[in-house]
Amino acid sequence: MKVNWLEFIVGCFLVAGITAAVVLALKVAGLTLDAGSGEFYTVYGRFSNIGSLKVRSPVKLGGVVIGSVSDIKIDPKTLQPVVTIKIDRRYSELGSDTTFSVLTSGLLGEQYLGVKPDFASMDDDGNPVYLKDGDTTNFTESAIVLEELLGKFLYSVSSAKTDNGSSN
Amino acid sequence: MLVESISNLGHRGICFLTALGRALLVLIHALFGKPQFRKHFPLFVEQLYVVGVQSVMIIIVSGLFIGMVLGLQGYNVLVQFKAEASLGPLVSLSILRELGPVVAALLFAGRAGSALTAEIGLMKATEQLSSMEMMAVDPLRRVISPRFWAGFVSLPLLTFMFSVIGIYGGKMVGVDWLGIDEGTFWTGTQASVDLYEDIAQGWIKSVIFAIVVCWVALFNGYNCLPTAAGISKATTQTVVHSSLIVLGLDFVLTALMFN
Numbered sequence: 531m532k533v534n535w536l537e538f539i540v541g542c543f544l545v546a547g548i549t550a551a552v553v554l555a556l557k558v559a560g561l562t563l564d565a566g567s568g569e570f571y572t573v574y575g576r577f578s579n580i581g582s583l584k585v586r587s588p589v590k591l592g593g594v595v596i597g598s599v600s601d602i603k604i605d606p607k608t609l610q611p612v613v614t615i616k617i618d619r620r621y622s623e624l625g626s627d628t629t630f631s632v633l634t635s636g637l638l639g640e641q642y643l644g645v646k647p648d649f650a651s652m653d654d655d656g657n658p659v660y661l662k663d664g665d666t667t668n669f670t671e672s673a674i675v676l677e678e679l680l681g682k683f684l685y686s687v688s689s690a691k692t693d694n695g696s697s698n
Numbered sequence: 699m700l701v702e703s704i705s706n707l708g709h710r711g712i713c714f715l716t717a718l719g720r721a722l723l724v725l726i727h728a729l730f731g732k733p734q735f736r737k738h739f740p741l742f743v744e745q746l747y748v749v750g751v752q753s754v755m756i757i758i759v760s761g762l763f764i765g766m767v768l769g770l771q772g773y774n775v776l777v778q779f780k781a782e783a784s785l786g787p788l789v790s791l792s793i794l795r796e797l798g799p800v801v802a803a804l805l806f807a808g809r810a811g812s813a814l815t816a817e818i819g820l821m822k823a824t825e826q827l828s829s830m831e832m833m834a835v836d837p838l839r840r841v842i843s844p845r846f847w848a849g850f851v852s853l854p855l856l857t858f859m860f861s862v863i864g865i866y867g868g869k870m871v872g873v874d875w876l877g878i879d880e881g882t883f884w885t886g887t888q889a890s891v892d893l894y895e896d897i898a899q900g901w902i903k904s905v906i907f908a909i910v911v912c913w914v915a916l917f918n919g920y921n922c923l924p925t926a927a928g929i930s931k932a933t934t935q936t937v938v939h940s941s942l943i944v945l946g947l948d949f950v951l952t953a954l955m956f957n
Contacts, residue, residue: 536743536744536747537743539747539751540743540746540747540750540751542751543746543747543750543751543754543852543855544746544851544855546754546855546859547852547854547855547856547858547859548855548858550855550858550859550861550862551855551858551897551901553862554794554858554861554862554865554897555893555897557884558790558794558861558862558865558887558888558891558897559888559891559892559893559896559897560884560887560888560889560891584889586888586889586892587889588885588889595881595885598889635783640783640784640787640886640889640890
């Protein structure tokens with residue numbers, strides 16, 4: 531078969547362009563082809579304040595990314611944010627008392643969900659109880675809001691002053 | 699004196715509107731003429747080679763260097779705040795949203811748009827377009843249309859290549875030379891880049907820029923004075939006008955898309 535070099539090169543160009551688009555989608559946007567194939571299990575966490583946690587924020591255990599935030603909603607009954615946390619099945623042995631806390635990486639960095647494992651609760655046979663797919667956990671720590679922190683600090687300073695004043 | 703200057707302004711206004719109307723007619727004819735695939739597809743492929751493939755080199759090289767510069771400058775600023783982890787989002791978002799579509803379109807206007815104008819202008823000056831019409835071949839459909847569609851197809855693809863190479867250039871500087879953790883770079887990037895918000899909207903931008911650049915280039919060639927000076931003026935006009943329109947339109951599109 532006679533190969534038309536012009537058409538071949540143009541074909542290579544088109545393939546290269548489409549490959550670039552696919553690389554952007556997979557590597558840069560982090561789109562995974564096997565999403566929802568059962569490689570993750572889902573845990574729901576109730577927070578009182580999630581700060582600037584976003585959908586797709588990473589979930590880290592000791593600095594290692596083990597999952598991501600897949601959805602954030604408000605529970606209409608309790609009016610509290612409920613975060614849907616997707617965790618890799620490889621890390622399925624997290625105790626049911628595991629704490630999820632909203633943390634910030636660095637001074638200006640993005641917010642992520644830190645995981646602190648805890649194996650306090652045991653079943654009747656003395657084996658630790660693990661988080662299961664679909665569990666809802668209340669062991670959460672909210673984001674630290676700077677204004678609240680400052681407010682507490684100012685309050686404590688002023689109350690300390692008045693205490694001193696009364697004792698004198 | 700006053701009457702003269704006002705009528706001068708009127709003359710210019712009429713000329714501008716006439717040119718705009720002609721440009722629109724050229725575009726409409728080029729787009730909506732009935733295509734004859736067997737005859738026009740080889741022409742399209744040939745133009746894809748001239749317009750697209752031959753622009754790959756300049757796009758890749760400039761993408762690489764722009765990404766590297768962004769990585770270097772971004773690192774120098776971010777490291778003062780201990781926020782090097784944000785280098786990935788910085789590089790990839792600025793390339794995907796703004797630099798990729800805009801710089802690729804500017805380079806494309808300089809590399810391919812000027813060539814299109816010069817080629818069509820010379821065709822007009824040597825009366826090739828008129829002789830085509832004499833042979834009942836519509837030059838709009840045979841000459842303009844394949845070039846337009848080739849540009850329309852290739853600029854978005856070139857923009858994707860530019861973005862990928864640029865992001866990898868930034869990654870090369872940040873991760874391989876300056877020592878940011880590779881995992882931090884990619885997770886930060888993946889957490890902040892959204893497929894629809896960033897990549898698809900960058901793609902929409904590049905499609906619009908492709909239409910604008912090709913339209914300006916082809917119309918300037920088709921409308922130029924059939925002299926050597928006319929061709930040179932039309933070529934300059936193509937580069938100047940399409941660059942200005944791309945930059946101005948980018949602001950409008952950014953305001954519309956990202957608020």
